[in-house]
Amino acid sequence: MVGHAESNFLNSAREDPRIRLEDVHIAFGPNRVLRGVNLRIAKGETLVVVGRSGEGKSVLLKHIIALLRPDRGEVWIDDYRMDTLEMSLLTMVRKKVAMIFQGSALFDSMTVEENVAFPYREEKRLPKKEIRERVVENLRRVHLTDPSVLEKKPAELSGGMKKRVGVARALSMEPEIVLWDEPTTGLDPVTADAINDLIQETQEHTGATSVVVTHDMASAFKVGDRMALLHRGRIVYEGTIEETQDTTHPLMRQFIDGTATGPLTEEEEEDLG
Numbered sequence: 001m002v003g004h005a006e007s008n009f010l011n012s013a014r015e016d017p018r019i020r021l022e023d024v025h026i027a028f029g030p031n032r033v034l035r036g037v038n039l040r041i042a043k044g045e046t047l048v049v050v051g052r053s054g055e056g057k058s059v060l061l062k063h064i065i066a067l068l069r070p071d072r073g074e075v076w077i078d079d080y081r082m083d084t085l086e087m088s089l090l091t092m093v094r095k096k097v098a099m100i101f102q103g104s105a106l107f108d109s110m111t112v113e114e115n116v117a118f119p120y121r122e123e124k125r126l127p128k129k130e131i132r133e134r135v136v137e138n139l140r141r142v143h144l145t146d147p148s149v150l151e152k153k154p155a156e157l158s159g160g161m162k163k164r165v166g167v168a169r170a171l172s173m174e175p176e177i178v179l180w181d182e183p184t185t186g187l188d189p190v191t192a193d194a195i196n197d198l199i200q201e202t203q204e205h206t207g208a209t210s211v212v213v214t215h216d217m218a219s220a221f222k223v224g225d226r227m228a229l230l231h232r233g234r235i236v237y238e239g240t241i242e243e244t245q246d247t248t249h250p251l252m253r254q255f256i257d258g259t260a261t262g263p264l265t266e267e268e269e270e271d272l273g
């Protein structure tokens with residue numbers, strides 16, 4: 001994406017967001033994880049969320065589909081307030097949203113074919129042959145082309161293969177919103193790049209809105225329209241990809257330069273406010 005489209009996303013994120021988090025707080029016992037997250041995501045954009053391990057990135061994604069509910073604050077998808085939505089409506093909205101879980105979250109007792117076909121189950125009118133064709137096509141998109149993979153159980157797959165099957169299953173939902181939790185972590189560079197392409201294709205071909213949580217900065221710059229940094233429970237930086245490349249924000253800079261390891265200096269902490 002180039003500058004023009006990015007600034008359009010920025011405006012539409014502000015004025016007409018597809019996903020909106022307002023002052024979201026959550027604590028697990030004494031562990032205050034989200035401490036006032038504000039985030040707006042435009043229809044059709046890909047927002048990349050970065051942050052150190054344990055900062056609450058997965059927790060943030062789970063709030064969007066109301067797998068977790070905030071102690072305080074609001075979570076919206078379109079005009080639906082997710083954190084208080086009644087079950088029947090929640091089920092309806094969730095059909096539009098696919099989450100690629102960090103640990104792939106496949107059904108262990110099902111074969112790969114059954115896992116990827118799972119979202120088609122409710123569409124009883126689809127003939128079996130057509131379901132299989134779609135499954136094979138979705139597996140092809142994640143570079144799983146060996147037919148023997150269809151009959152395998154998750155326990156027989158490598159970590160990277162499991163992840164790819166998870167992506168294929170999510171695509172079977174034909175989602176309008178895709179939440180990707182570390183989609184390329186632990187993958188070899190070729191497969192990681194195939195997943196990056198897939199994130200872009202999903203956005204370009206379906207107009208889906210994506211939130212991508214990642215540690216992989218190459219992936220972030222490749223797929224993102226905008227970037228947000230979660231730190232100490234808040235979004236401390238937001239910018240378009242172009243702005244982010246040149247940012248002087250100290251912590252964001254550390255992520256870009258691959259030096260986000262040690263603690264921040266006191267000065268840097270103060271800069272973050």
Ligand SMILES: Nc1ncnc2c1ncn2[C@@H]1O[C@H](COP(=O)(O)OP(=O)(O)OP(=O)(O)O)[C@@H](O)[C@H]1O
Nearest residue numbers: 028031033051052053054055056057058059060102
């Ligand atoms: N269901 C839960 N119950 C209790 N604590 C939780 C739960 N889910 C997450 N946490 C805690 O919340 C914090 C943030 O976890 P989260 O998984 O969101 O981190 P993350 O930013 O995704 O990290 P990583 O980059 O390692 O995936 C951690 O301290 C974790 O232990």
Ligand SMILES: [Mg+2]
Nearest residue numbers: 057058102181
């Ligand atoms: Mg995580």
